[in-house]
Amino acid sequence: EEDSDEESGEESEGKDDEAAEKNMSNIYISSISFGFFFSGIYIFTLSTGALCWKEGLQQKASEAFLRQQQAAPNLRKMVYGSDDSEEEEEEELGGLFRVSRPQKSKKTQANALDCSHFKADLSHNWDLEEMLNSIRDCFVTGKWEEGQDAA
Amino acid sequence: VHTQNHGLEYDGCNFFRQRLVLSTLSGKRVRIKNIRSKEDDPGLRDFEASFIRLLDKVTNGSRIEINQTGTVLFYQPGLLYGGAVEHDCNPQRSIGYYLEALLMLAPFMKTALKATLRGVTNDPIDPTVDLLKTTALPLMKKFGIDGAGFDLKVVKRGMAPGGGGEVLVTCPVRRTIKPVQLRDPGKIKRIRGVAYSVRVSPQMANRIVDSARSVLNQFLPDIYIYTDHMKGANSGKSPGFGLTLVAETLNGCFLSAEMSSTPQGQGDPVLPEDLGRNCAKLLLEEIYRGGCVDSSNQSLALLLMTLGQQDVSKVLLGPLSPYTIEFLRHIRDFFQIMFKIEVQKPLEDERKGGDKVLMTCVGVGYSNINKTLK
Known part of the structure; x- marks a missing residue:
């Protein structure tokens, strides 16, 4: 009997999960962070077995989402994002003349200098002690993590 | 596209x-x-x-x-095909421009490459041959491209705009590329550099060294900057000087920075003291960016990861440069490989510079079909 109870419990949970999934897909824009958070829920249910994980679900979800957003500006989207979407549209006047528009930033970049050099961040002033301190531990003379040795 | x-x-x-x-x-x-x-x-x-x-x-x-x-x-x-190649590189761009691309192709030739490139060895726009020698070559070694025949030699130095320099590049051929796991650069143990000068007073190089040291000694005692003053037929057609700095970590990663004097007749002249100090600051900037590969070699590392055997490669980089971002898009176009890109924020009490990016991919298992079987 216990077994069947558990099974039915799991089933209902499964349905709840589906419902939650729908809810949360609204909250979550990024599917990556969604999967990340969801695996956390499963661990939680296993350990307690009760349905208390449902409490404040939306709030937890939004918190996790914000955390993810802060941690990772979506670089993948920046790199691989859909850049084909911007179709160039040229208006025609009387079927003969074309309206010439100033080149978009992307267009001008297309004929820029082909150079691998990465320009330095001008906001960094390397005369300030504060900046120097921000890289101190990159050197063997800096602080070492526990478990590591200068040997 | x-x-x-x-x-x-x-x-x-x-x-x-x-x-x-x-x-x-x-x-x-x-x-x-x-x-x-x-x-x-x-x-x-x-x-x-x-x-x-x-x-x-x-x-x-x-x-x-x-x-x-x-x-x-x-x-x-x-x-x-590869083999012995001689090429006069157009002096509008320095040899670094040509060499960056050539190094990407070199391991995949039919016969080992032995290229003599003539032209401008050092200018302020492209990575200089000195920089590529000290950063790109050790990076390629990590991917299994090594051996006695792997070398880059500056035979003659030629500053912009006149040029007149010459480098000799030799690179062995590899059938496959080894996948790598470069996740921790380790701490910087020493800083090396080359201060070069041609057709100006040899004292210029010493002045560069002193000013660069004054900045870098705040962090590390182990700093050695060689002075390289080429004379006569080996000094090219234009005067100039410059500095290349490389920070080497315990795990054998190299971060670099460089600066060259403004080419003769183009813009304001630079004082060697300013050049040394500014170049040292550029190195600090590069260390702040961090990662296991320095910013100018990001695309080389990503290419070798892509072409590696069918296994997972991971490399920690600093922020991706605009050039690298475009390179990633091109890799997707040509090889259908998309990288997993994870941003790693530094911990709060950590003093190790800015955000890092962990790049992960599975290689396409590229094998060099050109290479002859022996």
């Missing part, structure tokens, strides 16, 4: 080398149109033509078609 019967199609002259290199490695044809088509002087420049000629020298059976105005280029890659 449009895929048509004649391969991949791109607009504009930017990222010219990336496109041709990836085309050569993947065997996919490429067509680049609208090359400076709206400028007063449209079409390909001399240095790009020079680059195409170099590409033609190291390959066999490449087909290159350029239209009359030079605004459209069609390239059908041949087989990478």
